[in-house]
Amino acid sequence: MALKKQLRDPEETKRRIMSAAKYEFAKNGLGGARVDVIAARAKSNKRMMYHYFGDKERLFTLVIEDAYADFREAEKALELDHEEPITALRKLVAFNWDYFLKNPEFITLVNSENLHRAKHIKNSKRMLEMSRNFVGRMKNLLERGAKLGLFHANMDATQVQISVAALAYHYLTNRHTGTIVFERDLMSPQALKERLEFNTLTVLRMVCTPQTLQKLEQGT
Amino acid sequence: MALKKQLRDPEETKRRIMSAAKYEFAKNGLGGARVDVIAARAKSNKRMMYHYFGDKERLFTLVIEDAYADFREAEKALELDHEEPITALRKLVAFNWDYFLKNPEFITLVNSENLHRAKHIKNSKRMLEMSRNFVGRMKNLLERGAKLGLFHANMDATQVQISVAALAYHYLTNRHTGTIVFERDLMSPQALKERLEFNTLTVLRMVCTPQTLQKLEQGT
DNA sequence: ATCATAAATAACTAATTGGTTATTTCAAGA
DNA sequence: TCTTGAAATAACCAATTAGTTATTTATGAT
Structure with missing residues (x-):
């Protein structure tokens, strides 16, 4: 019961x-x-x-693995494999942003694990399994876009993946020092909205061909 | 003596x-x-x-402030204010990359301060003084580039500044978990060279007008 | 030379920490 | 209903920790 x-x-x-x-x-x-x-x-x-x-460290290991698993599961659930490439890319950028924003503990856990040189997940089979498809999905998306002439050919999926995360992750993980350095509230609803728009545009400019970008601008 | x-x-x-x-x-x-x-x-x-x-925390505060001061001094020493805008932008991307690479302690110190919600530098006059010109220099660079028709008009200097840092910082701070997730050595000389090239290209695509990008591609 | 001051050291303390031992309590199967 | 193993608890311990006290020693001004 x-x-x-x-x-x-x-x-x-x-x-x-x-x-x-x-x-x-x-x-x-x-x-x-x-x-x-x-x-x-x-x-x-x-x-x-x-x-x-x-002990404490084994508990930490499980917590980290779980955090990654949740993140990967959520990304997989987007089911972008058959979505139109540009829409898929936009959704992926927005997903990263929203996930880091709503799950700030993911960021601090990953930071902590990196401070310890990833020793807790270094030999984790579970991590490997989770990561494989993750890069594969980006590779697939970039290839589909390239085949349609929308994206640059031969973009490195790992570099793009890291960059999509970086634009969101860095802004949010360093939001406290950022608020002081830039003397503006980086977490106001308006600021958050602007950053997502900036990140989306940046990733499109990174990945799309000039012709595609031209069409996108005409569209708006 | x-x-x-x-x-x-x-x-x-x-x-x-x-x-x-x-x-x-x-x-x-x-x-x-x-x-x-x-x-x-x-x-x-x-x-x-x-x-x-x-006490320990006041020592930490001084260490953090010093780390920021060193970073800002190094950037100022580049003297990009009168450099041709595209060259200046390239140099700025390379500077961020090299600095984070050669001063990994800067990254972990900043991460630690953000874990503590920036409480140690929150009321630091020294931090404010350092930061002011820093954003100003980027703003100046973007305006000069826009005036020459090289850059998009009205780009937000803070967003660009954060993004230039993000592309380098994120890659390096998460290099340990990244090595596991992406199953490749992110720190080999070849990998580092490729990332700097990727970051430079990404920032140019973010900031430059389509016409400028076209000319740059013809140039190479 | 000597004396006052600040630099340096080592030994100490009270509080906190990760981890353990000893014991009690519950719930399922015989 | 009784027994047994697992779940739960609290009290404990040895080691570590940030911070202090008591003391010695070098240095520069007189």
């Missing part, structure tokens, strides 16, 4: 610990996160955390 | 502590850095650190 609140529920306990850990690791990084805080937030206790996850 | 090694040298001691702190904060973040390690690396001791800098 789904509604019955069990007093003992290992799956639910694990879930609560993972969720609390994600929050705490994202907020303070691996080094700054406290296992007591995670246990308290999960409304469990340290002993359970060590019982189910071994 | 410059060569005489003084046994007591407050300025030199401060310098050594700052340098050690920069290294340790960059390597482990604010939360992961250890004051004992900083003192040992500086070949000084904790008492001196507390004497000269107050």
Whole structure:
């Protein structure tokens, strides 16, 4: 019975610990996160955390892998494989932007893992499986666009993928120092809208042929 | 006498502590850095650190401000204000790339400060002074290019500035997870060369008018 | 030479930390 | 209903941590 609140529920306990850990690791990084805080937030206790996850770093590893899995799942769910290439590209740029915006913990988790030189996911089979199709989808999109004469031929899918993420990720991860450096609120609704438009235009200019860009401008 | 090694040298001691702190904060973040390690690396001791800098967070604040100051100084030294706009833009893209590549501690320090919501530099006058001219220089460059018909008119200098940094910074800060996700060595000499070329082309396509781009392609 | 001041050091402390031990409580199968 | 293994808890521990105290030592002005 789904509604019955069990007093003992290992799956639910694990879930609560993972969720609390994600929050705490994202907020303070691996080094700054406290296992007591995670246990308290999960409304469990340290002993359970060590019982189910071994130690702090293994818990972190699972949290990171999960964060990547969620991101990849969400991207796959867009189903851009048969969408018109330019529409697909626009949607992909918007997806990256929205995802980072709505899941800021993804950014801080990835930053933390990079501070530690990716040692936690270095030998993760799960990561490899997730990544394979991800680059493949971009490659497919770029090839379809090129075949139709819309995109430049032979664009490097990895470079484009990194750049699409970069334009969104960098703006958002450095929004706090950015607000000071540029003396403007980078997070106002207006600023966010403008950045998405700028990123979309930038990626189109990066990928599309001059003729395609000309047609796009006439269209608006 | 410059060569005489003084046994007591407050300025030199401060310098050594700052340098050690920069290294340790960059390597482990604010939360992961250890004051004992900083003192040992500086070949000084904790008492001196507390004497000269107050506490760990004030030391971190100075380290961050210094890192920004060095970056801004280096950019200013390029003297792009009277350079031909397209050359200036190319040089600026290359400068960002080279600087992040040769000063990886800048990236991790900035990431750490953003994890802490920029609280350490939030009320820093020094930061404001440094930032003002920085955006101004980009604005000037874009205006000069637009006046010559080389660049799109009315480009937002802040958006361009953020994007130029993003294309380099994101690639490098996420190089460890990137190496796993993309299953290729992102740091080989060849890969680095390709990324700089990609970034340069991307920024030119972002900023230049179609006519300018056409001429550039004919030129090569 | 000597004396006042600041630089330097080492040993210490109180609080916090990741991880463990000892114990109790629940729930399913015999 | 009784037993047994897993779930849950709290109290504990050794190590580490940021920050301090007490003390010694070099230096420059007189």
